Amino acid sequence: MPLDIIRADITQIHADAIVNAANSTLLGGGGVDGAIHRAAGSALLEECRTLGGCETGQAKLTGGYRLSCKYIIHTVGPIWQGGELREAELLYSCYKNSLLLAQENGCESIAFPLISAGVYGYPKAEAVSVAIRAIGDFLRENDMDVTLVIFDRSSLIAGSHLFGSIAQYIDDTYAEENTEALEMRLMNANSMGAAFAEPAPLQAEEVLEHTDLFLSDEPEHHDEKKARKKGRIRSFFKTPSAKKEAMFEGFVPPEYSTEPQEPASLSELLSSIDESFSQSLLRLIDRSGMTDVQVYRKANIDRKLFSKIRSDIDYKPKKQTALAFAIALELTLPETLSLLAKAGYTLSDSIKFDLIVKYFIINGRYDIFELNQALFSFDQTLIGC
Numbered sequence: 001m002p003l004d005i006i007r008a009d010i011t012q013i014h015a016d017a018i019v020n021a022a023n024s025t026l027l028g029g030g031g032v033d034g035a036i037h038r039a040a041g042s043a044l045l046e047e048c049r050t051l052g053g054c055e056t057g058q059a060k061l062t063g064g065y066r067l068s069c070k071y072i073i074h075t076v077g078p079i080w081q082g083g084e085l086r087e088a089e090l091l092y093s094c095y096k097n098s099l100l101l102a103q104e105n106g107c108e109s110i111a112f113p114l115i116s117a118g119v120y121g122y123p124k125a126e127a128v129s130v131a132i133r134a135i136g137d138f139l140r141e142n143d144m145d146v147t148l149v150i151f152d153r154s155s156l157i158a159g160s161h162l163f164g165s166i167a168q169y170i171d172d173t174y175a176e177e178n179t180e181a182l183e184m185r186l187m188n189a190n191s192m193g194a195a196f197a198e199p200a201p202l203q204a205e206e207v208l209e210h211t212d213l214f215l216s217d218e219p220e221h222h223d224e225k226k227a228r229k230k231g232r233i234r235s236f237f238k239t240p241s242a243k244k245e246a247m248f249e250g251f252v253p254p255e256y257s258t259e260p261q262e263p264a265s266l267s268e269l270l271s272s273i274d275e276s277f278s279q280s281l282l283r284l285i286d287r288s289g290m291t292d293v294q295v296y297r298k299a300n301i302d303r304k305l306f307s308k309i310r311s312d313i314d315y316k317p318k319k320q321t322a323l324a325f326a327i328a329l330e331l332t333l334p335e336t337l338s339l340l341a342k343a344g345y346t347l348s349d350s351i352k353f354d355l356i357v358k359y360f361i362i363n364g365r366y367d368i369f370e371l372n373q374a375l376f377s378f379d380q381t382l383i384g385c
Helices: 031-040 042-048 087-104 124-139 161-191 204-210 222-238 241-248 266-271 277-288 292-298 303-311 319-328 333-342 352-362 368-377
Strands: 003-006 017-022 059-063 071-076 109-112 145-149
Touching (some): 003 124, 003 368, 017 031, 017 087, 031 042, 071 087, 087 109, 087 124, 124 145, 161 352, 277 292, 277 303, 277 319, 292 303, 319 352, 319 368, 333 352, 352 368
Parallel strands (some): 003 145, 017 071, 017 109
């Protein structure tokens, strides 16, 4: 995919260019800077001596030497001083100027560390947001494979209002789903008669054990959410029997037909086949008014993969690919589910990945790079190719 986010040692990444978060002298230092100089060897320092340093927000290029890259692009990030001294603007320029320099030198791939988020003190969650925005802006107009190498995943969630809202949405949906499932089981046992009853009565502690679902990586309100979910289930068991019966009043069990149905022939079924994923996607692209290039770039999809989908009417995409197009086309949730169904997929309220995607769609957030940042932070697969 054009933008990937991974945890790795940047000195081990294979790319046309690797970006070094350097200091203004370009003569080496600690952290990523020191690691890159050590891995590249002493010849890198000798070339850096000829460059005359580098200003904050700018970028300069050297050879890759012993690293698995053709070039090293050195950029100087801002020192965090509270956010009032153009830090975000300067950090954005680091990514933008590095990408432009790579493009000028014919690079098709580039790997970035998280610039300024080490000893320069830039808050990690905010540093990632700037990186994603700068890289995303570039990729909407240009083709290049970009890898953002992040060392500490957990720090991205802390202090982020967006991620806190996502965690709460997932937790609430889990709680709602399991409470509704519990009520349905009780309704079946109490209202459908012996033929539909559970083999044994449902015990409160058993329910608590099997519905105690929560996010292990949820910040701040973990205990409060867990207690609230348990409270909802306990309150149901404490409800007087007469009130429970009133809840089920008017419920009519479904009728199950015992009459055999006439089987359809295979030819009849095949003659009524719906449009394929590829056909549906191309129809939606035409409806959107966007060009193919605009769509696959907005979807974080490689041009070669899009060509395969366009040329093969029966192409079966990965779920992540189908969802990437739904985000790029800014489909509603029903439209997204319809497109997914063409490829044999759906979204489940029992899967964290699906809930995060649903959160973004329901809230009208269609920036795929922001979505992938959230998926990475919750240890989920990114969407795109």
